[in-house]
Amino acid sequence: MIDVIKPKVSHLPPRIERMNPISFTLTFGVAAFVIWSLTTAGPSVEQLARGLPNIGNILSRMFPPDLERIDRILWSLFQTFQMAIAGCAIGLILSVPLGILAAEGLSPHPAIRTAARSLIAVFRTVPDLVWALIFVIAVGLGSPAGVLAIAIDVMGFAARFFAEAMEETDKGPREALSALGANKLGMIMSAVLPAALPSMIATSLYCLEKATRASVVLGLVGAGGIGVELKVAFDLFAYQTAATIILVILMLVIAVEQTGGWLRRKII
């Protein structure tokens, strides 16, 4: 027979540490705020019960997708993709110098680095739809506003990651070039950028995926692209046409994501 071991322990620690009053108040406060938000802003059970059949109704009216205007929809989709490409290209090109100015050890002066970091933070914090609204007012309806909104959004994302990628590169080659009398631009272009390139390419591909998704919705605020077609289809209750538009958007986004993923694996 196996003896049951009964260890003699004088004291067992509590499973949960006793909270101090401040932590307890903060935890309770956050939990209360979440519950309050759910009850005031979230859908009620009654609304969900009423809404679910409506969703089912809309989905049934979307089927089968209407292919009558497929050529126009595909052309619009192509223009949307061009918008994403153009916005992404402008944003990425400008992100390189902005990233250099924001990178520690590469920026010409700490004040310039702080200014560049602040600018990037502003670009990143303001949502792309808000940038689109601003540019629609500035340059008018259509794809130029969308391209500019995408470019700013890309800069907010890419410049930060470019700066980090450059900061993380091996300092050795930089020191070697400094020791032979190279200037700072030479060091950056010869040693820093080539070393940071794989990471920068991965970021750029992710930006293209992000820009493609953004370009689809920017049309909703008049910034060009297939979003306008989608809005018009819903406004006219042409749900079968809307279904076609949603499907082609889905195909484009999946194609860009898959291609981006494949390229990332090939390059890095």
Added chain:
Amino acid sequence: MSVTALEKIAPDGAVTPTGTGAAVVSVRGLSKQFGAGPMVMAGLDLDIQHGSKVAIIGANGTGKSTLIRMLVRLVEPGGGDIRLLGEDIRRLGAPGLKRLRSRVGFVFQRHNLVTRLSALTNVVHGVQSRMSGPRSWTQLLAPREVRAEAMHCLERVGLADKAMARVDTLSGGQSQRVAVARMLMQRPELVIADEPDASLDPKSGEEVMATLAALASEQNATLIFVSHRMEHAIRFSERIVGLGGGRVALDQPSHMVSEAELMRFFHHD
């Protein structure tokens, strides 16, 4: 610091020049301390004549790398004076320092090459000592004469056939030889090498040291190198300077010392 047999032969802190020309390095009363740490240098004096080959030895932490880095202000000197190639390095502004550095070839312990780029592009980077702009950033844009000179430098280190190979595909010894070729591309008057043989196997280390010494002789350039391998210090230098206690604790012509004596210096330090 304890007294060694070699110190008795060499006057304390005295310099025995083996080169023939004027001093290319003149250090007086050099001191250095990192933060609140111990003094790495404490009143070090050293002269090195033009055309000489000097090995700097010493135990870990005696300031060998710090000394040679201070010569080109990769590390800022503490107290004292350093004159390098006739220039008072402490008085130099950024443009003056850049000009001075362009005359000094520095080979690092880790080759410090851009590993994603080809050997040829890395050697072309050496031209940035006298040329700037996109044509010095990559072999793709480099002028024909720069590419030809870079190829010649690779030939001199026996790596012409690896010109287009990415550095991360080369062995440690080959990479260090590419770094030597980049240094040659600079056309330096003075070559400083910080343990160029440290991270290499014995055969590759010896090849790199032999290449450096031969090239320095060919060009009549001054060679200062740090090494932990006593056989290299004796074989590839004319003069051995040992550091200890923040000063020059040993200064001897290489032919007058044996490996065993140098090892005794290490053990007494």
